[in-house]
Amino acid sequence: MNVQDSQLSAFRAEAREWLDKNFPKSLAHRGDEYFDIAPRYPEGEDWAAWRKAMCSKGWGTPTWPTEYGGGGLTRQQTLILRDELEKIGGFIPLTGIAVSMFGPTLLEYGTAEQKQRHIPPICRGETIWCQGYSEPGAGSDLASLKTRAEDIGDNFLVNGQKIWTSGSMHAHWCFCLVRTDTSHKHEGISFLLIDMKSPGVEVRPITLISGKQSFAEVFFTDVKVPKENLVGGLREGWTIAKRLMQFEREGIGARRMTVGELRPLDEVAREYIGTDAEGRIADLDLRARIVRHQMWERAHRLTVARVADEAKTGPSEATSVLKNAASHALQTRGEMLTEIMGFQGIGWDGDDYTQTEKDSMKQMLQNKAHSIYGGTYEVQANIISKRILGMLDHQ
Amino acid sequence: MNVQDSQLSAFRAEAREWLDKNFPKSLAHRGDEYFDIAPRYPEGEDWAAWRKAMCSKGWGTPTWPTEYGGGGLTRQQTLILRDELEKIGGFIPLTGIAVSMFGPTLLEYGTAEQKQRHIPPICRGETIWCQGYSEPGAGSDLASLKTRAEDIGDNFLVNGQKIWTSGSMHAHWCFCLVRTDTSHKHEGISFLLIDMKSPGVEVRPITLISGKQSFAEVFFTDVKVPKENLVGGLREGWTIAKRLMQFEREGIGARRMTVGELRPLDEVAREYIGTDAEGRIADLDLRARIVRHQMWERAHRLTVARVADEAKTGPSEATSVLKNAASHALQTRGEMLTEIMGFQGIGWDGDDYTQTEKDSMKQMLQNKAHSIYGGTYEVQANIISKRILGMLDHQ
């Protein structure tokens, strides 16, 4: 055992002991509830205590620098922390785009003042951020955005409309792509931080096919934004946005199917469909598909781990691969769960269905967004073929 | 029952009686042998007698006009004839591209002299034709062909190289696309009939991965072709070629998996893999896939029949659909047969494998060409999306 290994062992022992003392047993395997309703946090003493404990230690954002309230852990240490969490059904009590996308980006591109102002509240789980990227009519072609920010001296004057801004109903701040120059497409974009309490900001929730309202439209009408809220230089917004999207894809692709462990499909199938004399799931066609799906899911998880292992330095190019493979896994699982639950799997409301059953249908529908947001499946395939495989432009 | 129906009933009775008298029982369900070695015909008295009987009646080419030796049957009558043939394990003893592609095209575009000279021998099964279309380097982009035909008075002087000319080793004649004008791509092409015995024609067989030599390269070196062998006008070759390719796709897509009935995969699986206590194929994953495959194959056959039914007049646009669906069916079957036969399915030579076993491997490999020749799967998808669905050019 070399020096590094023994240090890691020591860290593992320390982490285990600390978690044992601090993780409320009542929350074991309840990460999904948490995840599901992010970015709002569940109420209750244990939830608050756990968040407070983890955030004080900086482990809500384990890899971020300690000077801004992060944990300062290495990638290896972080893996160990996650491993120990998983063993006890634990989870990191911070989630959402501030932690997974905006924070890392601001740490790279922000000024010292901007970091000092915005990062520590994120580490403490206090501020909720939303992303002002997509616009109606732009779709996958993000850079065709039209929301304008006009220079009016000390402030920018922002006018326009954003869509698909997740969590904007509860957000304190919005990081926003705005057009400061109409003569260039990509080079005319800037990256602005907007206080959601500013006059002229209006939020209208969007109802999805799953019934959820996790996204909204945001309207900006003559909103004044101080110039100190510009991240990077004028017209450097697209560069920052691309970096942030890389974090986003990584997050979407790399994240486990949920924070906790999902119930294996075969177990659900045995319950809902039953087994034959030899103990096999009675629907043999389904049984064969469950196997293939579980294999895919397992290989996807292994790939997430491999990519994390390989990408010791900087962002990995594999994020598009991970995202598309995850879409496939998630959506197949959703469809199969509906199929398995049969007449109990197509409920929408009422007491005839358990909460789990109703959730499974809604989740199946909601999952369809996984291959649309953060760059569609098709956009990812473009990225893979062009950037990784070097197949040039198709036009 | 209306007049038309009663006429068709009468035709059915007549056909049945005639077939009963003329079809040699010894050939029942042996259509595949025939098909397999086309365009050469199997030897033996019964084979010759059957060909002679059918060709004399014009039923080798049932829909062609009687004046050129065809059967003059309507589409409905032809379907009845095929139906009655199938009932007794019979088959039409003419096959190959002269019957399925070249003949119909010449009937549309040829002069009276050309038809009188070339069609009757085809109806009698006497001449074998090959297709001089593809060239090395052209691939799917057929119109980029380079073989030149120079006007030298009474003749054209042909120089160039063709590839993938199936059956050219045995062919008497070749219908050939040649370039008579280099200043236009599509409009510079003409359609020429070339006697394969002409001086300067050389044929070199191509060995395929299946070990078969059904294709060859054909080299033309200063070959003189009389001008009366030009079909259509100068530079009208591409129009004729496209019409012929439509017949080709129709033929490839519409043809049954073979002339006779193939052995059902489930039967092969029961033999090679065995069954469980409930009589199910012991390999349950395979069993599920066999079902899906059989359903696809069945639906494909029904589609062939439906398209024939719908396309009362003129060629159908559905040929690309039929061809791609057939590629899928054929190739899936080939792969599954190899899988089912297991260690007996991967033999190449020797007495350790039955002929059927060895053929199955070679067929699996040979089938891979189905989605390549006659317009690749991708070219068909282009045709479907652009011509049928109107999705415009992708560039």
Added chain:
Amino acid sequence: MAVLTEEQTMLRDGAQDWVTDRAPVSAFRKLRDSGAGTMDPALWKEIAEMGWAGIVVPEEHGGSDFGLTGMGLVLEEMGKQLVASPLFISGLVAATAFRQMGSAAQQGEWLPRIADGSAIVTLAVDEGNRHDTARTALTAEASGSGYVLNGTKTMVIDGMDADAMLVLARTSGAPGHSAGLTLLIVPTDAAGIERHGLATVDRRGHAKVTFSGVQVGPDAVLGEVGGAHAPLEKVLDVARVGLAAEMLGMCQQAFDTTLAYLKTRVQFNTILAQFQALQHRMADLFMEMQLVRSAVEHAVREIDAGGDGAEEAAILAKAMASDFANKMTRQMIQLHGGIGMTDQYDAGFYIKRSRLLEMTFGNAAQHCERWARMRGY
């Protein structure tokens, strides 16, 4: 599309016009948003007036006897716009059950009322998580000269709007046995019946029905006591093909809507329809849809021909239509992108309705299993 007779063409065109005009998907949206109910009685009245409820009913009982060939055309058109009506369950399924299993008296009593739309009759067969008639546990015990019914049925189609139900009950044997099943006609207002609507994802009128000592007379039995399984399976095969026709229409519409969207939506300065990857995906979907259409049209013919081929054809049609409807509705959303995910767009209605139809009267996997068993493997 199959070659149609003049009469069939008129029927199809009439259905197309009526659906487009009177019952487009926006009408269903209004119905859903209003929360008023799961079918629109006014539309049902129009449907009945046009004679569609009697399409498979013999002329002597007031129908037009056009068979499934005719009904399939109407259901396909209704499927396109997701029309919510009891035409399928009453006009096709119940009518077929009476034709094939009912006595002359029962036919005389029910078929005219089904044909003119004055009675809505549904089928109550399912009990567990998935369709499986043999597992029927609801009992019908002999009592006096009639029977007493006890048990619960679920997924009773248009059950809240029905006037009567054809109830599959066990008169002998144990759940799992196909012998001992009996089909009985029971009015929904009989004493001891409790119904409540299920809030299913497609927001149609499925009901759960509880039978507590429901008394019926001896004339309630359709066909042989204890021998309902085989004849009912034939009725269900007709129902499955009807569902397949509805799903085919749904798929055709989902495809057409998606194609139209791709032809107008611009991304990266290019109309989406110009992207070759999307062209090829649409080409593959179109190809598969052709196979499904062939399977459905074939099944319709085989059912009407009444021969041995009907069972296989019904299996094929239901399995392929279910699989393809699943795929097509997924692609409808994917190819629409974000807008397809919103409730204000119709794509969600298609995927939700599809998931339900896929499993109604047996899903693709169950029919694949039937296919294998029918062929002895």
Added chain:
Amino acid sequence: MAVLTEEQTMLRDGAQDWVTDRAPVSAFRKLRDSGAGTMDPALWKEIAEMGWAGIVVPEEHGGSDFGLTGMGLVLEEMGKQLVASPLFISGLVAATAFRQMGSAAQQGEWLPRIADGSAIVTLAVDEGNRHDTARTALTAEASGSGYVLNGTKTMVIDGMDADAMLVLARTSGAPGHSAGLTLLIVPTDAAGIERHGLATVDRRGHAKVTFSGVQVGPDAVLGEVGGAHAPLEKVLDVARVGLAAEMLGMCQQAFDTTLAYLKTRVQFNTILAQFQALQHRMADLFMEMQLVRSAVEHAVREIDAGGDGAEEAAILAKAMASDFANKMTRQMIQLHGGIGMTDQYDAGFYIKRSRLLEMTFGNAAQHCERWARMRGY
């Protein structure tokens, strides 16, 4: 690609250089065309001299004890160029069998000779159409202090070149039972053995071997009499992961070759790589290949770790690599078009070799079945 240690990197690079330089696929073509044999003894000598035959052999027996982690890297490189050599069956499988099941004496006798390449040892387990050790019918009857073997084995890898075979024989029970199986080491020149080469599609050295009263001593038995099934399955799992590594290499090469072809071939005035439909197909293949790579590299690690995860990991690797190799080799031909169909191009070699490896020691479907049973469904 997994993060490698310095030693592993050197091994992988060495293998890559040697394969490219000495044994590219053109070397295999020459071997096949010559009809001289199914392996090149000169190449085998070089392989042995580089120490690769001893990679999984303990140092005390002349090996380097690099484990499957090391051997997997070499097999992957060899898979890329379809190198025909007994490295897999002798250097990995037989060596592992001796390590895991052999006595100290047997290890001392065989492992040094396997490691230095002077002995080629193979495994004779298969008898029927498909891999299934429990179905073993070849008998080993006690005779004197030893055994007499009667029966036939097929698909014996490199059987014509082997000096000895590890033969799975039935000492009790009936075919179908996993109890009663015994593994014995038998020299190929023993009296009563007849071998002949099978002309398989990949043109490698598979043999059929007939045993007619072959006499062996009591020291021929590896491990327990009648108890070979479980320990042999562990050896076979190592073999399966080795095959998966070879298939991964084959797939990687098939992918790279196809990608390079698409980047140079022009159609309709456009380089094929510029067609979006082909870009997306390659993107999907690349994605799936990443999953396969993860499964294979994970299995290699689990095998070397020797824990409980090895079985599941081996199943996953063999099933996924088999399925993907099938798909990738099909696409290799399709995307090459006509040239891919010709024998003069190498694509045919890849698809042929793939079909054989897919079913060696159990195909994807069989491993899917194992997966389900292992999880109790």
